[in-house]
Amino acid sequence: MTSFQVDEVRAGVSVIRVEGRLNMVAAPELRDVVAQAVASGRTRLVVDLSGVEFMDSSGLGALIGALKTTRQAGGDLRIASPGEQVTMVLQLSNVDRILKPYRSSDDAFTD
Amino acid sequence: MTTPSVLTPTVLTPSVLPDEARENKRLFLLRLWIVLTLLLGGNYVVWRWLASVNWSVWWISVPLVVAETYSVVDLALFGMTMWRSRRRLAAPEPLEGATVDVFITTYNEPVDLVLTTAQAAENITYPHRTWILDDGDRSELRDAAETLGVGYVTRGLEWAGKPRHAKAGNLNNALVQTTGEYILVLDADMVPEPQILHRTLGYFSDDKVALVQTPQYFNNVPRSDPLGSQAPLFYGPIQEGKDGWGAAFFCGSNAVLRREALMELGILGYVTATEKAVIGRLKDARGAVRRAMRRASDAPTRSALSDTSRAIAVALAQIANGEPIAEVTYVLQSKLTRLSSEAVSNDLAQIAADLDSLGFADHGISAEGERGELVALLSSAQLSPVHELPPVQTTVRATDVARSEEALAVLPMATISVTEDMATSMRLHANGWKSVFHNEILAEGLAPEGLDASMTQRLRWAQGTVQVMLKENPLFLRGLSWPQRLMYFSTMWSYLSGFATLVYILAPVLFLTAGVLPVTSYAAPFFLRFLPFMVANQLLFVIASRGLPTWRGQQYTMALFPLWIRACVSAAANVFAGAPLSFAVTPKSGTRTERVELRKVAWQLVAVVALVVAAIAGVVRLFVLHSEPIGTLVNIGWVVFDLVTMSVLVGAVRYRGFSGEKGSR
Numbered sequence: 001m002t003s004f005q006v007d008e009v010r011a012g013v014s015v016i017r018v019e020g021r022l023n024m025v026a027a028p029e030l031r032d033v034v035a036q037a038v039a040s041g042r043t044r045l046v047v048d049l050s051g052v053e054f055m056d057s058s059g060l061g062a063l064i065g066a067l068k069t070t071r072q073a074g075g076d077l078r079i080a081s082p083g084e085q086v087t088m089v090l091q092l093s094n095v096d097r098i099l100k101p102y103r104s105s106d107d108a109f110t111d
Numbered sequence: 112m113t114t115p116s117v118l119t120p121t122v123l124t125p126s127v128l129p130d131e132a133r134e135n136k137r138l139f140l141l142r143l144w145i146v147l148t149l150l151l152g153g154n155y156v157v158w159r160w161l162a163s164v165n166w167s168v169w170w171i172s173v174p175l176v177v178a179e180t181y182s183v184v185d186l187a188l189f190g191m192t193m194w195r196s197r198r199r200l201a202a203p204e205p206l207e208g209a210t211v212d213v214f215i216t217t218y219n220e221p222v223d224l225v226l227t228t229a230q231a232a233e234n235i236t237y238p239h240r241t242w243i244l245d246d247g248d249r250s251e252l253r254d255a256a257e258t259l260g261v262g263y264v265t266r267g268l269e270w271a272g273k274p275r276h277a278k279a280g281n282l283n284n285a286l287v288q289t290t291g292e293y294i295l296v297l298d299a300d301m302v303p304e305p306q307i308l309h310r311t312l313g314y315f316s317d318d319k320v321a322l323v324q325t326p327q328y329f330n331n332v333p334r335s336d337p338l339g340s341q342a343p344l345f346y347g348p349i350q351e352g353k354d355g356w357g358a359a360f361f362c363g364s365n366a367v368l369r370r371e372a373l374m375e376l377g378i379l380g381y382v383t384a385t386e387k388a389v390i391g392r393l394k395d396a397r398g399a400v401r402r403a404m405r406r407a408s409d410a411p412t413r414s415a416l417s418d419t420s421r422a423i424a425v426a427l428a429q430i431a432n433g434e435p436i437a438e439v440t441y442v443l444q445s446k447l448t449r450l451s452s453e454a455v456s457n458d459l460a461q462i463a464a465d466l467d468s469l470g471f472a473d474h475g476i477s478a479e480g481e482r483g484e485l486v487a488l489l490s491s492a493q494l495s496p497v498h499e500l501p502p503v504q505t506t507v508r509a510t511d512v513a514r515s516e517e518a519l520a521v522l523p524m525a526t527i528s529v530t531e532d533m534a535t536s537m538r539l540h541a542n543g544w545k546s547v548f549h550n551e552i553l554a555e556g557l558a559p560e561g562l563d564a565s566m567t568q569r570l571r572w573a574q575g576t577v578q579v580m581l582k583e584n585p586l587f588l589r590g591l592s593w594p595q596r597l598m599y600f601s602t603m604w605s606y607l608s609g610f611a612t613l614v615y616i617l618a619p620v621l622f623l624t625a626g627v628l629p630v631t632s633y634a635a636p637f638f639l640r641f642l643p644f645m646v647a648n649q650l651l652f653v654i655a656s657r658g659l660p661t662w663r664g665q666q667y668t669m670a671l672f673p674l675w676i677r678a679c680v681s682a683a684a685n686v687f688a689g690a691p692l693s694f695a696v697t698p699k700s701g702t703r704t705e706r707v708e709l710r711k712v713a714w715q716l717v718a719v720v721a722l723v724v725a726a727i728a729g730v731v732r733l734f735v736l737h738s739e740p741i742g743t744l745v746n747i748g749w750v751v752f753d754l755v756t757m758s759v760l761v762g763a764v765r766y767r768g769f770s771g772e773k774g775s776r
Contacts, residue, residue, distance in 0.1 A: 024370055025290045057374030058290075061521045064381055065287065067437060068513035068520040076441050093375070094382040098512060100435035111445065 002026035004033045006042075014042040015080075015105045019051035022059035022086075030059075034066040034077075043075025046108040049101075050081035055089050063099065078108035138197055141654055145190040148651045151644040152183040158640050163631045172629040175618050178611035185608070186648060188601035191594075193655045195355025196348045198550055203313030211239035211308060211367075212291035216281055217299035218246040222255060224557075225299045229261050232297065237308035242289060246281045264288055266518075273518035278363070279531030282524045283377075291370065298364040301327070301556040311367045314547045321372030321544035322536055324350065325365045325551060329558035331769040337762040338565040339667040340558035343659045350548040358598035359548035361536035364556070372544045376535070377523035379542065385512050389436055390427070392509035397423045399502040411457070415450055415497045419506055422446045440510035447507060451497040459485065527582050529692060530575025534583065537599055541590035560768040562711055562760075566674055573606045573678030574685075574692055580606075581686040608668055609675030616672075616753060619746040620721050623729030626738060633742040666759035673714035712760050719757060726750045 002020035009015050014037055022030065030047075037045060047063065049055070067077040080102040082090060090096040102108040156179055165172045213232045217225045225243060232241040242262035245252050256263035264285045266275070276283070282296065293315065297303060311323040326346035332338075346362075353359050361368070400420045407413040426443045430436060497503055514520045525534035536546060559565040585591060585599035621627040630637065652661050684690040709716065726747050732738040 024292065024374075028288055028290060031287065057371050057378050060378050061287065061374050064378070064520045068515075071511075071513040072515065076437075093378045095378060096435065097382050097386060097433075098436045100438045111442075 002029065004029065006033065006037055008042065009046075009105070012042070013044045013046065013109045015046045015048050017048045017051060017105075020053065022049070022052045022055040022062070024056060024058035027058040027062035030062040031065055034062075034069050038069050038073045038075070043070050043073040044109055045070055045075065046078045046080050046102075046105045048080050048105045049086050050083065052083065052086055055086045057093065060089065060093055060095055064095070067099065076109075078102055080105040080108045134197055137657075141196075142194060144647070144651055144654055145193060148644070148647040149187055149190055151640075151647050152186055155640040155644045156180050156183045158636070159630075163637065165629050165631045168627050168629060171614075171618060171621055171627060174614045175629045178614040181607065181611045185601075185604060186651075188597060188604060189655075190651070191597060192349055192352035192356075192601060193651075194352065196352035196655070197355060198351060199354070199547070202310050202549060202551075203316055205237065205309045205312040206315055209237075209293055209312055209315070210291040211237065211293045211295060211312070212285075212289045213239050213241045213295045213297065213303075214244050214282065214285055215242065215297050215299060216244045216246070216278055216364075217252070218278075218281075220299040222249070222252050225252060226255055226259065228297060228299055228302050229256065229259055231302045231305075232295075233259065233261060234305050235295075235303055235308055236305045237312065239295070239308060240289070240291060242285060244281045244285045246275075246278075262289075270518040273516070274526075275518075276522075276524075276526040277529065277531070279522075279524040279526045279535075280518075282531075283519055283522050283526075286370070286373065286523055287519065287521075294368045294370055294373075296364055296366055296368065297554060298556060301364050301554040303365075303554040304552075307365075307553040308367070310551060310553055311549055314549070315367075315369060317545065319543065319545045320547055321369045321539045322359070322361050322546040323367045323549055324359055324362055324546065325549050325553045326350075327362060327365055328552045328555050330555040331557050331560065333769060335762070336663055337759075337766040338559065338562060339663045339759070340565065342664075344656055344661055344664060347550060347659060348655055348657060351550060353598045354546070354548040356594035356598050357545060357592065358540060358595040359536075359546040360599075360602070361532040361539075361546070363530070363532035365554045369544075372539055372542075373523035373535075374521070376525075376538050376542060377521035380525075380538075381514070381521050385514065386430075386436060388514075389440060389509060389512060390430060392505070392511075393423055393427050393430075396502065396506040396509045397427070399505045403500065403502045411454065412500065415454055416500065416502065418450050419447065419497075419503055422450075423506060423509075437512050440512055444507065444510050447497070447503060454497050528575045528578040529571055530579065533576060533599070533602070534579045537579070537583065537585055537588065537591070540595050541588050543590065560766070562763045562766065565763075566671070566711060569671065570674055570678055573675055574682045576603050576606050577679050577682035578686060578692075579603070581683060605668075606675055607679060609672040609677075609679065612669050612672035613676065615669075615749075616718050616722065619749045619753070620725040622742065622746045623725040623732070623750070626732065628739075628742060633739070633745050637745075663759065666756050669753070670715060670757045670759050709764065712764065715757055715760055719754065722750045722753055 002018065002022065002025070005017045005019075007015050007017070016030075016033060016037070018026075018030065020026065034045065045066065047066065052059075063077070063079065070077040077099075079099050081104050082101045087101065090099070090101060156176075159176050159179055164176050213235065215225065215228050215232060225245075229241060229243055232239075235241075240262060242264050243252060243256045245256075245263060245265050248265045253263050253265075266280075266284055270280075270284070274280070286294075293312065295303070295308065295311075307325070311325065314320050314323045327342070328346070329340050332340045350359055397420060400416050400423065404413060404416045404420065407416060422443055426439050429439045498507065523535075524531045525538055528534045540546065559568055579585075580600075580603035585596045585603070588596065591599070618629055622629070652665075681690070681692055685692050729738075729743050729747055729750075733740060733743045
């Protein structure tokens with residue numbers, strides 16, 4: 001099972017820690033978690049991927065959907081600490097052309 | 112649901128597997144015959160171009176020889192398709208433990224009809240989840256789905272005011288809400304057999320297979336198939352041939368798809384589209400800002416614009432440098448906001464200074480301290496004096512990485528055409544995925560029961576196919592092999608036949624009524640080249656179709672020529688000038704008609720009258736004016752062939768719907 005933990009780390013910035021597989025089963029859940037966070041006014045989100053052992057195209061789709069949701073609410077979505085497999089998927093899919101993987105969730109919103 | 116071929120005869124072969132040796136022999140003879148036919152065709156058309164065009168009446172001679180060339184190319188593409196047309200061996204054992212979503216797409220079909228399909232889908236023996244994708248958002252259907260225990264999906268709020276993309280949009284909307292590894296797509300009327308997944312899932316044990324398509328068969332069509340609804344040649348030898356070249360098409364229904372492949376398509380498409388859109392819009396914005404700078408009269412505006420221009424230049428350089436686009440656009444947005452607050456702060460400082468000098472001590476206006484929120488408020492995108500500048504607004508729009516014009520950022524099903532299926536499978540193939548055509552009827556549906564509805568459906572298929580040809584021509588699509596390119600192109604090419612038919616009708620009419628002769632010879636040199644080719648051509652169809660009747664299909668290919676022309680013209684107007692297509696959902700029931708719909712075939716009536724008058728005129732000219740007898744005979748024969756072909760429409764306009772006598776399977 002994949003788990004999602006949302007923490008507000010400082011004013012306006014929340015971190016979503018994903019543990020497990022970010023695949024087709026988990027993608028709709030991430031979508032809901034992000035939608036809830038944005039609905040409660042947390043529009044600057046970091047998705048911490050350090051606990052993700054596997055991500056597929058559906059997981060990527062959920063990240064892009066999350067980027068859309070946050071941007072439309074005037075915020076932004078950042079991704080942080082991807083592991084080896086996740087980094088490879090980001091590269092193969094060219095999504096690294098759009099999203100910058102930050103080294104840690106602390107670095108993700110320095111601006 | 113697309114039947115790209117317009118060749119649509121009547122009865123299907125039983126699903127038996129051929130024995131290997133006999134199949135090899137059949138294929139060898141077929142290939143021999145293909146080579147022979149194409150040699151004869153090439154010989155004829157070369158002679159036509161080089162030795163028999165009557166240039167003195169070029170205005171009809173050239174269209175005729177071009178039309179004939181079109182037909183020979185069409186035949187060559189058909190021959191290539193048939194070259195590898197053979198039945199696959201027994202389906203591999205199904206995967207174990209795969210998760211499957213069954214999607215039933217509906218828009219306005221009667222609730223009962225959708226529920227019959229949903230119940231049959233529930234009865235599919237392989238473990239799965241059934242979903243009704245209701246684009247009509249009907250509460251009645253929602254309740255019924257709940258009672259039946261199947262999932263129900265409809266468009267959410269995110270779709271408000273956004274393009275809906277018809278069936279492609281409906282499928283994309285469901286894809287983001289469901290989780291199965293494989294997706295069986297069914298049109299609302301396509302009632303599946305319980306073993307449909309067991310028979311098709313095995314092919315996915317090859318990791319690169321993204322699509323398994325099965326035939327579309329209609330069980331409300333009489334043996335005579337007056338509307339040419341069945342497409343056994345397409346859902347048989349043609350798809351098997353395309354399959355042989357690694358290009359079996361997705362036809363919108365009765366197919367299983369791999370979610371991973373679709374999502375990958377959506378992701379790659381998103382990245383490409385976003386990169387292109389952001390760079391393009393930033394360049395436009397840079398131009399707009401520069402033009403505005405030249406016109407700007409006051410210093411603050413000029414300064415704000417010049418800062419914006421610099422920020423755009425930096426952003427473009429960063430993107431060119433490979434920096435992530437979301438990052439670059441976010442920084443650019445922040446810079447614009449900062450520019451705004453600087454401008455607002457300056458304004459406020461000026462106001463404060465003015466008020467001070469006028470002696471208002473307690474005005475409380477300040478750009479600093481706790482009043483900073485005033486700056487923030489006034490420099491927000493809604494109120495900012497900088498954001499009010501149109502070129503700055505253009506720049507802000509350029510920073511959109513969320514595909515704001517669409518409801519969803521990721522669009523797995525292609526939305527470039529009203530036939531999303533063909534466009535999607537073409538992109539899957541271009542990305543290196545494989546497809547399979549499994550030739551066994553595993554779902555049965557309903558064909559339109561009136562000429563009007565049938566023509567609406569064909570118009571949409573033709574329009575969609577031509578749209579894809581013009582927007583994303585397979586001949587130039589990177590990633591496709593040459594055979595794949597030609598297999599897609601072949602289907603598109605066949606939809607151009609309306610123009611050729613028009614010429615084939617005009618030419619004999621002009622000769623018989625006015626003696627205009629587009630061919631310099633109707634003597635031995637003509638017959639020696641034309642007749643063997645024509646005979647070989649007809650026999651090729653007989654051999655290739657393996658006993659399936661192809662005549663009904665040939666008739667409709669010709670008889671519906673005004674429809675094909677209309678499809679090409681409207682699709683071109685849509686692609687090049689943005690004119691809307693008169694898009695209609697094909698009705699699944701209530702498509703019968705009690706009237707004789709002559710209006711629908713008005714152009715065909717004109718053609719028939721012209722042909723009959725021409726034949727009479729030809730006979731009169733033969734006896735009174737002693738015109739050339741062989742030429743007259745050839746052209747009258749030609750007219751008779753045209754008339755026999757178009758006679759299919761007599762049965763079609765008189766057809767009053769299915770009454771129970773079924774065609775055999």
